[in-house]
Every structure is written in structure tokens, then in C-alpha cells.
Amino acid sequence: MGAAVGKPAFGVAVAPKTQAEERLALAEHALLQWTRSPGADSGIWDAGASYTNRGLLAAVDEVLLLAAENPFPLPEAASARRRLDSAVGAAASRMVEEFLRVRVWNASLLRGAVHRLSLASTNQSRLIFPSAGERNSSAGTGGVVDASDGSRSRASSSVPHEVAALLDAEVWDDLDLICPAGVSVLHEIALRVVRAGCTEVLFRAFANAPCDVLDSFLSILRVECSQQTTEAVIKRWTTVTEIIGKAMVAMRRQLYAQNPGAFDGFRDEYLLAIAENRILILLDFANGFTSITSHEKLVYMLGMYEALTDAAPSLLLLLSGARKEAISERTQGILTKLAGAVRIMVSGAIAKIQGDSLFPHTPSAAGGVHPLTRDAMTCVELLARHRTTLDLILAGADERGSLAGVVSDLIAGLERNLQRRFAVACADAGGSRHLFLANNISFVLSRVADDDGVASLLGDAWAARRRSRVEQHVASYAASSWGPVVALLDTTACGRGKSAKVLAEFNAAFNRSRDSEMCREVPDPVLRAVLRNAVSEMVVPAYCAFLQKQPKLGKSARYTADDLVELLSELFEGESTDGIKI
Template identity: 80%
Template structure:
């Protein structure tokens, strides 16, 4: 039989346990069950902050009470003191485990936006110099699917509504991002860690704390890097950065709005730790793209620069001291690298316009040249980022009182016009009349695109537009004089020595029909320019025709012939699909 409690066993005396030792043994047993197989039990609370093991919490509290009471005086009870110290270590380790288990942040209101952003197609990439296929696709779909460059609203660009709402920033106050029950658990944990004198151990655990609100969005980048194009990854990074910049502000406000408790003194340190980790991940992603210098990525890099610039103040509000200095320096380093890359890209854009090959096919019938379309697309994109580019290009672009970007765009437009008026005009038209029509088409296109985009119009200025309108009028007049003046002159030249009036009229009709059939196949897409050209041709030809018939009334009734002539001229400039109609 076993020895009775308090009686000698095997010749040795066993001292009876004190009440404190009995309490310690009971608490040790509960804690050791977890220590021997951590994670196997349900813990004190589950992830949703529901109690699952009140007995284990009672054991933690018992150990802390014993530690505060110091019931084992030295040196006689040194063994019991060591056991108590070990038990306190186990209890605080249990608290750290509980801290890492509980979910404080509620990401469920963001589920729709995360899913839509994860699954959204990369869509049409509206590059600075898009390919012909991309231009056609963009025209048919009405623009980009993704507006993460910040230049379009969600409604107009096809960005999912849930994402657009987060970017606009108007819905954050309506989203419950904090779980009050989870915060209550943090207070319980902090209370016990402070009692145990282990506040530092709790603080060290903050960096590993879960935060679904931020982590869900960061997970999109990891998927994108392995499955998407560079442009798509940059656009997703830009969107995620904008959202996280707004999210941390909402998170901070909602956490501080919770009831005071033991965790309150840790709140800011906790937010800093979880934010720093995620912000550094964002910056590391951005740093990976700072070596890109191809000008066709310019719009995406501008979006990245602006997203980081806009988010930086909100992100830095969370930090202080050395941490703030570290994050601030890292952000500035990334912005500087992005700015350097953007300068190179902008230079590439200008060089492409200035060095454009004249052999690029023009539109049918000497219409708008692809270079003009590409250059105006470029200018529109640059104008949307005027504030950013004025900052980046300060001291690096042509001097202009309206700002660095205005000087650069003026240089770009001057290069475009030199190309259009020089080699391209010669390559696209083999005679004076068609060359002036080509130039009129392109000047009109440039003016209309500039006028339709208010930011472009303000960038180029009213004086610039006035000069181009005057130039357009001259091209119209020169085209009519070159192409239709000789035809009207057939009727205006004195008849003497040229044969009978009927022969002269037949000569006129032949020349008119040939010109009409040729010019009907030339395309003028701008309705106003097309109408102005038709009116100018009519004013050149019809009066001369009427005057000739009035001098020679026997040739027929002038009203009928005049109506036919005017009707025939209304078919001009419809493009290759238009068929010439003989008189």
C-alpha cells in the first residue's frame, strides 16, 4: 500500500504541502496540459472572442495571484519559487498565444471589394502609345477597365463599384472594421501581462498580430505577381495602396473609439507594429518597379507615384520617433526612384514624337495620322497628372512660366507639327491640294482633342489654340485653291480662242467629275471641318458655274444645273465607302 499523505515513505520524511503549494500544483496541472501540446486545445477564447476554456483562464489568474502574494520565502522554498516562476512564464506564454489567436479586425465588409479586385480582368491597357488593336478596343469599350492610375472615376472606367467606393473614401465611416469583442479580449490579455511584468513580451508579439483588413488586400499583390502582366501588377498595387492609406485612418479612429481598458496604453504601439509590417511590404513591391524606364509604362508609374504620395501622410500619422523616420525615409527613397524613372519615360515620349518614322501608314485619303492620335493621347494623359509632373520635372524640362509640364508639352507639340508639316505630309500626299487637306485634317483633330479635354486646353493656352485655328483656315483655303481653283478657272478664262462654250463646259464637267470622284473618297472625320470644306469648294465652283451659264444662256437652265452641282459637292470627303456620282 502506498504511504499515507504526510507520513514517511521509503524511510524519507515528506513535508505536507502548504495551501499555496496546493494552489500552485493545481494551476500547474492546467497550464502544463497546454504547454505539453500547444495548439491542441481550444484555448481560452476562440478567434471570435468567445470563451472556450474558462478553467485555463482561472489557472492563469491563480498563478498571477500567487506571484503577487510571494508565498514562498527564500531560501527554504527555492524549489517552489522556481516552479512558480516557470508557471508565470507558461501563463504569459498562454496569453501571447491567445493574443495571436483572437481576431480584432473585421474584414467581412470588405469581402466584396477584395473579391472583385482579385478577379477583375486587367482590361484594355491604355498605353501612352497604344497599338492599333488597343486603340480599336479602347474605342469600342469606351476606355480603360481599370482606373487605378487615378485619372477616371470608378463609374466611367469600369472599376467595380465596391472598389470605387473605397477609393472615393466616403464609405469608411459606415464600415465596422473593429470587433468590440476582440478588443475586450485584448484588454483582458493586457491586464494580465502587465500584472506579470511582461508588457515587453506582449509588445514583441504585435508585429505578428493578424490583421485581415490589410492582409486581404496585400494578398492580391502576391497573386498578381505570379499571374498578371507588369502593368496589371502596378495597377493593382496602386489601387491597394490607395485603399490601405484610407483603411489605416479608419482603423485608428475605430480602435480609439472602443471602451477604455488595460490595452489602451498599447493601442498606438499595436497599430504602428501591424501597419509598419504591411507598409514595408507595399514599399518593397514598389521598389521592384523603380527600374522600369520604358515610356509605354508611364501612365502606370505616374499612378504608382501619386498613390504613394497621397497615402504617405496618412501612413506616417501612425508612426513616431525612429519608426516614423525609418518609414518616411523609405517612402521618400521610393518616390525619388519613381521620379527618376518617370523623367526618363517622359524623355522617351518626346523622343518618340520627334523621331517618328514617316513610313507609318496614314488614314485612308490623307486623314488623321496615327502619330497625331498617339501624341494627343499622350498629352491628355500627361495633362491629367499635371501637378505631379510639374513637381517631378521642375528644373528638368523646358522653362515656361506656366510650369515645367507646359514647356515640355509645347516642345512635344512643336515636334509633332514639324513632323506633320514635313516628311509626313510629303509621304501621305503627292500634291499640294491633298497635302493641305492632310494638314487641315490633323490640325482640326489636334484642336478638337485639346478643346474636349479641358486640362489639355489650359495646358496649351488660348494663344496656342488661336494660332492653330488661323493655320487651319489657311490650310482650308490653300486646299480649295490648289484642288478646285484650276477647275473654276476653266470657266473664268476668256472664251476667245478656246472653242465653243459647249466645249468649254464639257471640259469643265470632265475636270469637275474627276475631282469630285477623287475627293469624295478622301475622309474628313470632323463634321465641322467637312462642312467648312464643302462650303469653301461650293463658293469656289458654283458662282463661276452660274456666271458662265448666265453668259451663255443657250447651254441650259442655270438653276437646274446649279442644283445638281451643289448636290454633287455635298458628297465630298465621305471616305472610301462613298461612291462618286456622275453628272
């Protein structure tokens, strides 16, 4: 019949003349009661698919039966015919209301996971440049702020156990997501909509079909995230996206295992509409973050890009035809914008490391590892976990071309910045400069060696060049800081007179240098041993040679060669008070 759907436009009551008109009047009255006060109406079925108003259902059936009988074919019954058409529209509209009311999907088994995710702690940070508090709290782990392993289940990091379990597709096979009673109501509704000739009305309603299984997780993004930080929101988005992708696959499988009767012909369109609607919500939410360009959010933006990339194939499998094409284009457009934001963030991270004044001046720990170096390597390690994604984003669109180029530039910029900082802070401290640079380059080498992903980015040749630089700085440090001390033992070069006076001057200079250098910090025990050995090899042989040339000083000498070795073994323990800041 194809009657238009809407509230029945019942006119002035007309006394029925035939039995058919009398039947229509009774059915109209029942539908009219619903039309006048739909808010107070409990419906034909409740959410659990139990009957609550059989009389209203009977009125719907009566109207549809009258329409099938066509009792008003003559022109003089045109008024009754118009009333019947209006009643058919009202009956179809009633069925749509029932469709939007019935509970087809069961989310009761997911309530715990939804609650836990909404309350999930977001204390762990993946900021590429952590705050001072985060840096201090992670010092024991080499500055790595987040311990996630970068595996394909990227959203599983730092989420509750109940939520992480849902990221396993096999778990969904054991969850009953469907309400069989609700499916039986879908059959009843579809049967009557088809009889009314109003299938298009039901198709349009699918876009608003309730789905507690999906909507319970989406509600976390709509409500809970309103008071959260950007990091927390993006982390939850990636988790919710993965969960919804897996839930949709399970829902499709479970609905197809049912016998929906008359709803069978609507099933595909129903699932497609549910999928499209929820995917659009996810995409719109993700699109809202594409304007973020702060390099601090780089790792989170990579996580969003990867989550969308990973989820897209399974999400698109739930769609077909024009829907699939539109969602695919929408997804690619958002990925393109995310990639552009990532490239801007990468450049910002490099500029941050290379900048002269972007980090506050902090104590250098007398040659220790600068916070800038720690932050730079934390950044490198976090980015290395996303190598495949970054190589894809950077290829052909960035002058560096790959993550390897980015990391190489970043570390080179770090080294230049550290040299500039020390030159400004202490232009004349040659030995301090070499010790500081040896410390920082050695720290970089150590962090690279401890991370296979970073090591593979930079390669053996890069590491060999840095080791050579460390060796040069060690040798230069020994020459700058201890060469003048050893030079005091060369009496012939200076013509300084009595050997006893020379020895006394040496002892005084040695003690001053030892007291100063003992307080300098070298955190790496390997580098500390190399430095002590380099100093010892410079000082001890020269001291022994001097005593051999002056045998009369043997018994009066304050130190033996072994004493010097022991004293030099106490160098570089830290706790400097020299006040140098960079």
C-alpha cells in the first residue's frame, strides 16, 4: 500500500455506516489513545520483550487486516479510505516506536568492564618530554616513562584487566550478546511493517537503533572524557575503538545464528546501519583531535593513528556498498590529517631538542648527564616503538624520509645543543667540557645499546663513531685536567730547582685536582672505570719516573705509586659543589 507514516490525522468523528467502518473506528480509537499521550504509553512490549499492551497490538493488526481486505474500493467511500490510509501510517509508526524500544542486545556482562574503563587510572604518561616529577619518578628505569611494549594490542597498555581481556577476539565467543526474546519481537515488528508497505520507514529507523553493547562503551567518550586530559581521552578512544571493532564482529555472528523470521530480510541493513552509525561516532571523535600539533602529544597521536589503522579493516568488513565506500574515504581523510599532525609534531620535537632556551638551566652535576639528554633518549625510545607507522608517515612527505633520519637528526641536534650550552656556561673549563660530553655521549650509547629498536635504526657505524668520540673526550679530559699536574714533575723543562720543592708542588696540585674531580659525577660505571684508568696511566708512570730519577726522595715522598692508584680510584663519585650550570 505504501501509506505515508505519521500520526493519524483523524478528523471529526463520523458515525460508522458499515461493519468495516465500525471496525476501523475501534482501531482508530486505540491508536488515537497512543497518539495523544505517547510519553505515558508503555508500549506493546517492554524492553525485555514481554507484552504490556496486547490491545494496542490488536488494533495495529486490525488496521492492517482491513487494509488487506480493501473494504472501501468505491469512490463514495473515499473518506473512509483516507482514514484507513492514515491509520495504516499510524500502525507502522507504532511499530517503529516499538523497534526503538525493544532490547535486542545484552550488555549486562560488560558492565564491569565499562565501569572499570571509565574509572581507569591514567597516571602513566607517554609524553615524549615528561615533567620534572615524571622524570624523577622514572629515573630508576633509565627515564622510560611508559613500559608498554608497542605490540599490536596497543590500547591494552595501562587498562584494567577486565578491559584488556576484551581486546582478545576469542573472549567475545563466550559472551552472550543477544537477547533471543528481543529477536522474536523484531520478527513481529518486521511482519507488520511489511504488511503495511512501509519498509522504508523501518530502514530509516535503523540509524537510530539502540545497541547497549556498543553504546555503553561509546558513552565513556561522550560523557566520561569531558573532564579528562587529552592524553587520557586519546588512550580511551584507542581502547574503545578496538573493543567496538571486535564486538561488532561477534554481534554479527550471533545475530546470524538466530532465526529472526520476517526480520531476516532486514538483518543485513540493520547491522550495516548500526555499524555505520557507531563508526561515524568514532571517526568524528578522532577527527576532533587532528588539529592538535603539540609535540608533547606525539606518542598519543601515533597511538590514535595506529588504532584507527588497525581497526579500519575489521570495521569496514561490517559495511558494504556505498556505506563502505563513504566510511573508507572518511577514514582515509582522517588518517591523512593525523599523519600531517604527526609530521608537524616530529619537527617540533626536534626543534625542542635543538633549542637553546627551551629547557630551564639546571645543575650539570659537574659533568653528569643533562636532563635534556635523558628526555631526548626517552623520546627516541618511545618513537622507536612506532617505527613502521612513522616510516609510512614520513616517507616522501618529510625531508628526513624515515624514523632513522629523524632519530639521527635529533641526536645530532642534541649533541650540538649540549656543546653550545657548556660553551656558554663555562667557556674556559676544558676538562669539565670533555667530561660532560663524554658522560652524555656515553649515556646515549648506553640507551641505544639497551634498546634493539633504536640500535637497529642507527646502525653499527653510527655507534662506532660515537664510541670514538667518547675515547677522544676521555683522552682530552685527562690531558686538560691532569696534564698540568703531571707537568709539574718535569724539572728540566721548567728549570724550577730543588726536587723536594717540585714534589711538594706536585702533591699540592694532585690533592687539589683529586678533591675536585672526586666530586664530579660519572653515572656509568664502565665510563667511570675508563676515565680512572686514563688518569692513572697519565699520572702514575710519570710519578714513578720522577721518583726513580730522584732516589733520595724515596723515603720522604708522601705517596707511593700504589697510593696514587688507590686515591685515583675514588674519582667521579659525584656530589660536586662547583656551581656550574648549563
